Amino acid sequence: MGNFTWLLGVAACLILMGQQPARPPEARGRFLLAALLAAAAFLRPELGWLGTLGFVQLLPLMFVQARLPYAHPHLLTWIRLSCFTPALRHHLQLAWLETYLLRHGTPPARAVSPLDALVAPLAAGRPLEALRGAHGLNVPPEWSRAYHAYLSWALSDTGQPLEEPWRSLLEGEPLQAQRAARRLGLEGRFWTGRALFLEGQRARDAQALQQGAQLMLSDLRPGRELFAWRLHEASKLLAPFGIDPRARLLERHRFPVATLGLLLLIFVFFGWEILESGGLGPGALSLGGGFSLEALLALGANANVITVQEGQWWRLVTSTLLHGGLLHIGLNAFYLWTIGSALERSIGPGMLVFAFALTGVVGSAASALLGAPNVLSVGASGALFGWVGLLSTVGEGNVAQRLGRLGRAAPSLFLMLFIGFLIPNVDVWAHVGGLLAGLLLGLSYRRPSARERQVFGVLGALTLAWGIVSLLLWRGSL
Template structure:
C-alpha cells in the first residue's frame, strides 16, 4: 500500500471517530454534523476501497479544519477570524464561533470596565468589536436587561435571566449567592457559589462576562475563578516542543530498526550505564532521555508529558519547564550510570517526567512550609509511582529516583524567575540538548 495511506483498520477507526463527533460535538449545527458525517463516509470508502485513500484524506482534512477552530477559539487569536471566513460556510455556525471569539478577546485583551456590577454593561456593548454580540442579543430583549442581569439584587438577576431566556444554572446560583449575602446565610452562599462555578461553560453565551462576574463576587472569599480559567488556555510551547523532539527521535529509531535491536539503540545514544562514564561519552546522559523502546513506551511517556507538562508549564513558564525537564532527565541518567548494575541500555524520558511530577506536587505560591504540606499531601502518589516501577521488570528505577529527587529540589527552591533568569534557563536547556545531538551525530559519523 502507498506509504501515504493508513492501514485499513486506521480508516475504519477514523470513520468511527467522525461518526461519534457528528452526534456529540456541535451536533446542534447542521454544517458541523454534516461535515463530520462526510468525513465518516469517506473514511469508510477509503477502508473499503484502499485505492481511494485520497478521499479519506480529503474528508479528514475538512473535518480537522472545523476541529481546529473549535479547539482554538478560546485563545482569541486574531488569525482565527480568517480561518472562520475560509473554513466555515453557514452563517449560523460562523456566528457561534465569532461570538465565542469576541467574548474571549474581551476577557483577555479589551480595556473592560472594572466589573459589570460597578461598571456599565452598555459601555461593553459599545465596543466596536462587540458588534456581533449586539446583533445576537438584539432579537432577544432590550439591551437594558443586561444591566439587571448583573445587578446586586437577586430578584433582578433572576427576572432578567428569564426575560433574556438564558437558561444557564449560573444565574440561579448567582441569585442564591446574592440572597445569602443579604441574609448572611452561609448555606446559601456555599450553594450559590458551587452552582455558579459548576455552571461555567466556556461554550455558553456570555461566558466571559459570567467569568468576570464570578471573579468579582467570589474573590473576596478567596476563590479566584478568572485566573484559574485563563490559565487553562495559556499556550504551552515548551511541552509541545518536547513532544515533537520525542517523536522525531522515535521516527529515527523506526527508520534504522532500533526498536528491534539493543545495539542500534546504543548507537543512537542509549545510556549503557558505566560505559557512559568510563569512556567519557557524557552526551549519552542527554540523548538517552529522548529514546524509547516501543510504541507503548513512547505512547505512555508522551501521554504523561502532555498531561503533566502543560500543568507545570502554566505554573512556571516554558523556559523553566524546559530547564527542569533537561536537568531532571540528565540527573536521572547520571543516577542510573552511577548506581545501576548490569549491561542493559537505559533509555526513556521517565526520569525527566518524575522530575516534572515532583515539581507539580511542590510548587505553590506559598513559603517552604506550605510547599512541604503540599508535598506531604501527595507523598502517597509519589510512593505509588515508584512502587509500580519496582514491580515491572526492565524499568530503570535509579533514573526515576534521580529525576524525582531533582524535581523535589527544584520545587522546594523555586522562585518566580526574572526575565534574565528565564533567558539563562532557556540557553542552558537548549545548549545541553544541542550539545547532546551534535555529539551523537559526530559519534555516528565515526562509526561509518
C-alpha cells in the same frame, strides 16, 4: 516514511481528541474521524486521499482553537463556518466571550447572539432590568454562563443597594459569605476567600490575606458563574500586592506549545530508530524489545560503560529522547502530553523545557551511576517522574505549605515508584533520580520574571541541542 507519517497522525489525533470537552461531542468525533481515516491510510497506502480528507476537515476547527486565546472579533465568523452543530458553535462562542472578558476587562461592544437583549440595559447600568429581560428570554442552558458574565459586570459598578443574600455575599464575613453563596446556588471557594481577604485587610492579618488570596486564585476558572466579575474583583484586590490574576489566567490557558514540541521531538527520534533498525522488531509491543541494542547504542542510549567510563556525557540527554518500542513510546507520549499540558499552564513553556532537561539529565545520571553497568537505558520516564514531582509541590505558598501538598501526594508517588519495581525492563533509578530532582525544584521554586523564564527556557533548549549535536558529531566521526 510516508506510512510512518500516517501513524504519527493517528497518535496526534487521539492525543488531541482527549483534550476536547466531552460535550459537545462534535469536536471529539471529528478528531476520532481523522484518526480512523489516517489509520486506514496507514494500513492501505492507496487510501491516502482518505487520510488527507480527515486532516482537511480538522483544519478549520484547529485554527479556531489556536486563535481563541486572542479573542479577535473575526473569529466569530470562523466559528459559524467551521462548526456543524449548534452545540459546538455555542460552546466556542462562549469560550470566545470568556477569553474576551479575560483579555480586555470589559464586555465586547458587539454582543454574541442570542444575548443582544441584555446588552443595552447593562450598558446603561440597569442590571435589574437586564435580569427581568433575561427571564423573559428563551435562553438555552448552555448560554447561562454568558448571561452571568454580562450581568456580573453591572453588580460592582452601579452603586445600587444590594438585597439579601447578595449583600451578605459581597459585604459579609467569611461565614456569612459562604452561607449566602449556598443560598444563591454559587459554587466554589472564591466567595469565602474574598471575604477572608477583606477581613485580613481590616484586621491587618497577613495569614488571612494569604489564605484569602490563595482561595480566590485557586477557584478563578473560566466557566464558573460570575467569572468575569470574579476576575475583575480579584484583580482589584490583589493588584496592590503585585499579583495579576488576569496575566496568570492567560498563561494558564495558553496552548501548550512546549509540550507539543517535546512530543514531536521524541516522535522524530522514534522514526529515526525505525530507520536505523530497518523496521520494528518482533517485540515492538513490549516496553523494550522493538529495536536492536546496536541501533539504540548508535542513537545515544545511556549505559555506565560508555556514558561514564568513556566520557560520552551527552548520552544523558539523547537517551531521554529514545524509546524501546511502540508500547514504551505510547505510554510516555500519553503522560508527556497530559502532565506537560497541566504543568506548562502552571509554570510556562520556558520553565517546562528547563524542567524536562534538568530532571531528564538527573534521572539518566542516576541510572548511569547506580544502575547495572552493562544495561542500556532509554526513555523519557525519568523526566516525566520529575514533572510529576514538580507538579506535586509547585504552586502558591511557602515551603511548609508545599511540603503539605507533597505529603498528600506521597502515597501516589510511592505507588508509582513501587510499580516500576514489578515491571521488567523498567529503569527504576532513572525514575528515582528524576522524581527527586523534580521535588527539589518544586520546593525551591519561586515565580520567575518573564526575562528569567526566557533564560531558563534557553538553557533547557541549549541542553537538548547540545545532546543532539554531540550525537551527530559522534556519528560523523565513526
